[in-house]
Amino acid sequence: MSRRAARESALQVLFQIDIGKITFDTALSFVIEENKLNEKQADFVRMLVQGVLHNLEPINQIINEVAIDWHLDRMAVVDRNILRIALYEICHSEEVPPNVAVNEAIEMGKKFSTPESGKFINGILGQVLVNLEKYRKAESNAGV
Numbered sequence: 698m699s700r701r702a703a704r705e706s707a708l709q710v711l712f713q714i715d716i717g718k719i720t721f722d723t724a725l726s727f728v729i730e731e732n733k734l735n736e737k738q739a740d741f742v743r744m745l746v747q748g749v750l751h752n753l754e755p756i757n758q759i760i761n762e763v764a765i766d767w768h769l770d771r772m773a774v775v776d777r778n779i780l781r782i783a784l785y786e787i788c789h790s791e792e793v794p795p796n797v798a799v800n801e802a803i804e805m806g807k808k809f810s811t812p813e814s815g816k817f818i819n820g821i822l823g824q825v826l827v828n829l830e831k832y833r834k835a836e837s838n839a840g841v
Contacts, residue, residue, distance in 0.1 A: 700741070700801075701801060701804070701805075702732075703738055703741045703742050703745070704745065704782055704801055704805060705805060705808075705809075706728050706729075706732050706734065706738075706742045707742045707745040707746050707749075707782055708775070708778055708779060708782060708805060708809065709724075709728045709731075709732075710724045710725050710728050710742065710746045711724075711746060711749060711778040711781065711782070712774060712775065712778055713727065713728070714746075714750075715774050715777075715778060716774055721746065721747070721750065725739075725742070725743060725746065728742065729742070745782060745785065745786075748785045748789060749778075749781045749782060749785045752785055752788075752789065753781070756780075756781050756784045756785060756788075757769055757781075759784055759788075759825060759832055760772075760777065760780055760781075760784070760821065763821050763824045763825055764821050773810055773811070773814070775806075775809050775810040775814070776806060776810050776814050776817060776818060779802050779805050779806050779809070779810070779814075779818060780802065780818060780821060780822070782802065782805075783798045783799060783801065783802035783818070783822055784822075784825065784832075786798040786801075787799070787822070787825060787826070787829070787832075788832060788833050795826055795829060796826075798822075799818075799819065799822045799823070799826065802818050802822060803815045803818050803819050803822075806818040
């Protein structure tokens, strides 16, 4: 399984938690079983989802700040969770270059959401990259 496929699995978990209001463990177990993930793949998905959930408040604050005239509640569930995964990787992953996280998010938006989602996601994440140090500093100051 590629990292892209693992990100897609993480998106499935976050979607289920967001929409179905089910627990992390239940959603993760279902996705692991449904996608037949091995232990290494499941660990990567678990790390992404736990990272997003652990940092949800500061990640949501970044989205709300950058997404002018768009509140999280008005965004498509898929789009907001793609943004959350990308922002977690941009602000917290040393092994994923920010531009790779952005490109992966754009591709997931095109695949799983509307034709306009890629542009929407690119616009928001592009603004984050312009002010990347500000957002990374804000994340670290939030105790995250």
